[in-house]
Amino acid sequence: MKTHIRYFAGAALLGLSQWALALDVPGPVVDGAWLEQNRAEVTVLDVRANPKTFTLTPEFETDKKTGKKFLVDLGGHIDGAVLVDNKKVRMDRSINGVKLKSMIPERADFEKLVRSWGVSAGRPIVIVSAGMEPLDFNDAARLYWQFKVYGEDNIAVLNGGTAGWIAEGRAVSTDAVKATEGNWAAKADRSAALLATSDDLARAQADKSAQLIDARDDAHYLGLSKSSSTSAAGHVPGARNVYTGLMSTQGGDAARLLAADTYRDVFKLSGLDAQASAIAYCNTGHQASGTWFVLSEIVGNKNAKLYDGSMHQWTLEKRPTVAVSLAK
Template identity: 45%
Template sequence: MNFKKFVFVPAVIAASFAAQSAFAVTVPGPLVDPAWLNAHLNDVKVLQVSGTMKDFTTAPEIKEIKGKKVAVTVSGHVPGASFVDFKAIRVTRDIDGKKVKGVIPEKAAFEKLVQSWGVNKDQPIVIVPKGLSTGDVDEATRLYWQLKYYGQDNMAILNGGMAQWLADGMPAATDSPAASAGNWVATAERKNILATYQDVKKALEQPGAVELADARPTNQYMGVFTKPKELSGHLPGAKNVPPDLLTTADGASARFLPKASYESMFKAVGLNPGKEIVDYCNTGHLASGLWFVTHEIVGDKKARLYDGSLVEYSQYEGAKTIDPAKLGK
């Protein structure tokens, strides 16, 4: 790890990164690396979803280990970034008479939330997770999916998140910038990337027409996890792609794999990316990571995220996951 460039950026300097630009830059793909982001800090809006405000404003602890400077704690933020509280981006909503937690806010509410982060219309966005595990990376993919659903296209996730940013020796800020409200507009409601309970019900009634992909840990998929009981086991016919398969942590951070690796993985578990895939988990958090891989990296534009996932599905009378005792039969 190279920390030769590592510096803490005071509020006055960091604020300059928040200046609006002509927004002429187009992100090179769904993922960017620290070098690209560092070169384009004036061109994009950085949204950092990497823990608490305390994490956001606390300098990372740096130690010298075997002659190299290493970030012992991953904190601070990319200069000019706006803090995003992951707990605030999803809400409890009434959907067809069922109270479902953890779903996407309604259009007007989400637009106002994004504006509060200082995002402007047509502004490119880069989302920065903490980058230490698939779970926190999936906080970034969940925000990415919601922005995509409401019309944002020019955006990317920082591969490896803040952990990789620090490992590459990039500058870390610790100020608490007060973002002025932006004028971002939710321009669409892309139903083609959203799956509902009715969609899943139809898929179960017509086996083989749609691929169901379970993004939860294998113990939950197999029914070993039984609290709460209604989330135990999986939807009939669903293939399991557990979260620990989606990123690699062989270095400083949890990073996404190459497209070819995912294609081989899907083939191994029996998923066919050429067909429509519905990704689900318990609440639509981990499944957003699988959706990001299937839709954005592999390029299966038929992939959809079941927003309500098993928390919604389990509320319907007669809607049960497969009996763990019948697995393999």
């Protein structure tokens, strides 16, 4: 357990030796063993797309050959975890006269949200996704990114999410959890360092100052499919495609993250440099958050940004796209 010691000068003046131990997360990703050991000192935020499963009993099937049980339907949560409805993490905003959906909340709005989840200042935060499939990780990564934008560093995601926790044989609860109001406050606004705007993307497109990474599947990238959140099909000219579903393992007991060297190879074989400046985008800034997390927090690329508005904003602003020709 990594700790740091804070000395209270007031106590020294009284001739007392008072020390306080404050827990720090060991890195941007923690495993089940670390979380179980430090559970009492951590605020666990369970972010999932289906809130109903929070209080359901997990369902298993048994492999007839091996006799091993495996999770088929997620249910339950880590004891004491607070439910975060993934649909309520982002908000509608108006930027330069354009009404946009699913954007990062403004500072005061985000503070209000976080406090409603019972998060207290100075307490470590671990974000837990469902962990059933690779795309679940984006739920945790998106919320993590928003915390980082507003200055929170004592924060991590749980590798494997709730599914991984269950697969490791750790106890889960099906009790409803009512959070008490927290007092968390943003420490900074790092939008300039972590958030890319439409103009940032257009500038990078023109002067090649940053790689553009389209985190959607190839059908959306090529324009064979179009999300209802976008006004046009295809991708930003010059962008390379690295599907965010590749950022976690597929199959097994849970969707888990890969090693940093594996990610470097994934980007290299996709024609990208994992250490060079990069802007990741998708349809609404959700899927690309997983790509941003991998680049910034696992590979260590501190020049990686997330285009929050993504193709939703880009196409509403009628900026150029590239797509295949479809017969009519």
